[in-house]
Structure formats: structure tokens, C-alpha cells
Amino acid sequence: MGIAEELGLRVSPGLRVVALTGAGISLESGVPIFRGKGSMWEIPEARRLAERAGPPWNTRETWEYYEWRRGLVSRCKPNRAHYALAEMERYFEDFLLITQNVDGLHAKAGSRRLLELHGSMWRGRCIECGRVIDLPETPLKALPPLCPCGRPLRPDVVQFGEPIDPVVLDAAFKASKKAELFLVIGTSAVVHPAAQMPLIAIEGGARAVEINPNATPLTPFMSLSIRGRAAEVLPRLWEELLSSALG
Ligand code: OAD
Numbered sequence: 001m002g003i004a005e006e007l008g009l010r011v012s013p014g015l016r017v018v019a020l021t022g023a024g025i026s027l028e029s030g031v032p033i034f035r036g037k038g039s040m041w042e043i044p045e046a047r048r049l050a051e052r053a054g055p056p057w058n059t060r061e062t063w064e065y066y067e068w069r070r071g072l073v074s075r076c077k078p079n080r081a082h083y084a085l086a087e088m089e090r091y092f093e094d095f096l097l098i099t100q101n102v103d104g105l106h107a108k109a110g111s112r113r114l115l116e117l118h119g120s121m122w123r124g125r126c127i128e129c130g131r132v133i134d135l136p137e138t139p140l141k142a143l144p145p146l147c148p149c150g151r152p153l154r155p156d157v158v159q160f161g162e163p164i165d166p167v168v169l170d171a172a173f174k175a176s177k178k179a180e181l182f183l184v185i186g187t188s189a190v191v192h193p194a195a196q197m198p199l200i201a202i203e204g205g206a207r208a209v210e211i212n213p214n215a216t217p218l219t220p221f222m223s224l225s226i227r228g229r230a231a232e233v234l235p236r237l238w239e240e241l242l243s244s245a246l247g
Helices: 003-007 044-052 060-074 080-091 105-109 166-178 196-203 230-246
Strands: 017-021 095-099 114-116 119-126 132-134 153-157 181-185 207-211 224-226
Touching: 003 207, 003 224, 003 230, 017 080, 017 196, 044 060, 060 119, 060 153, 080 095, 080 105, 080 230, 095 166, 114 166, 166 196, 181 196, 181 230, 196 207, 207 230
Parallel strands: 017 095, 017 181, 095 114, 181 207, 207 224
Antiparallel strands: 119 132, 119 153
């Protein structure tokens, strides 16, 4: 039996699909994750810089930490999992990619129907005038970078405990509610509200598939859990779903 059949899904361009990604999808691109083996905290320099970063987040110290991360990510390329999601977006008419990642690799792979729940390390935000400024170049010429209003910018990244942009959050919940297929890829599913989205989808009747080498708190609720690395599993899953549509 194929995966689509096992899930009880008829795959067609009209199927409503949502994918939620976390740091695990970028691990094979070379971006460290946050928790467990392969985490950023295994790197002493990251720990040292992160300890000095902090509220109000528009300081030189915060940007030294972010420049370290931006430099690392600038040397990384999207992997086959990022590209598979960009292809899925082109096939499905109603598709949304929700990511917790701030690395920009989904956009680099071509994803456009994309919600960056936790923001992006490639933008700065002014805590005074609210302007959001693209900062695609690393290293930056000056730390902290300045807003056109003259004040220092902070990274446009949602820090732990800070609220998510309500417009972004609303769009993510709405799409989750009406999803028919919900993919959960490379997230430890311990950070809320992202971790609630698959549950909302399941409540609404979606079939949910998790791709992760390890079990997570969401695993018991999944229609299917595939234990493996995203860059290997996701392209295969996508190929299989597509061939079930064509065949
Ligand atoms: P975590 O670091 O918590 O979890 C990464 C997940 O990826 C784990 O469940 C791993 O088992 C899994 N993983 C490891 N290798 C993988 C691979 N090759 N393919 C697929 N999965 C793999 O990262 P997140 O769940 O994204 O928030 O963390 C959520 C949030 O916590 C982050 O967005 C960040 C952090 O605090 C903020 O910065 C606000």
C-alpha cells in the first residue's frame, strides 16, 4: 500500500497542505539546531556570544552573536528537503509553509507561500519607529546597524518568550484549521504556539505526518511518523505522493 492510501488521502492539486518546519530541516545544510545532538550550544563560541546578547536586543553584543550566526548560515545552501517543499508549493494550489527557522533557507530554495513565525536573521527592526529593514549582507559595516531614523536596529527575530506577530499567527492558525494534510518536519515540538498547529489541524480532520529521526511530544497524535532525516525522507515522500496522484 502506498503512503497516500495508508493515509486515506486522494492527492490532487486541490488538496489543502500545510507544512511546519523546525531547525532539523536545516541541519543537513550545516545549520546547528537548538536542542540535543548537533545543537548550537555544543559550539563554545556560540555559547559565549549568546550569553552576552540580550534585551533590548539592539546592542552591539546582540549583533555580534547574530553576525556569527549570519556568517555561518551565509555559507550554507538549502538541501533537498527545502527544495521538495518549494516544489510542493508549485503543485498544490492551497499550500502554506510555516517555519520556525530564521535562517532564510526556505526562501532561498524558492518557497514563497511562507510564514516565518520567528522572523528572520536577515532583517532588522527598529524598536523606536517600528521600521523593518532588509540586511542581506554579512559582515555588516557597523554594529549595531542603524535604522534610517538614526536609532540602532534589533534583529527581526522573535526572542524566547516574546509574542509572535498576530497577523502571522492568525494566518498560520487559519491555514492549520482547514488543512487536509499537515507535515511536521524537523521540530522538537516543544515551543508554543508552533507546536499547537499540528494539533489544531488534526482536530479539524487533517492527516498528519511527522518527519524526524527522533520521537517528539507530537508523535502519539500523528497519522504517520517517519523516523529519518528530512533531506532523505521528504523528497521520497513527495515523489510517492505525486506518483499516487498521477497513477
Ligand atoms: P530544536 O533544536 O528544538 O529541534 C530540532 C529537531 O530536529 C529535533 O526534534 C531533532 O530530532 C530533529 N532533527 C535532527 N536532525 C534532523 C534531520 N536531519 N531531519 C529532520 N529532523 C531532524 O529546533 P526547533 O524545534 O526548530 O525559537 O526549535 C523551536 C524553536 O526553539 C526555535 O525556532 C527557536 C528555539 O528557541 C526561537 O528562537 C524563538
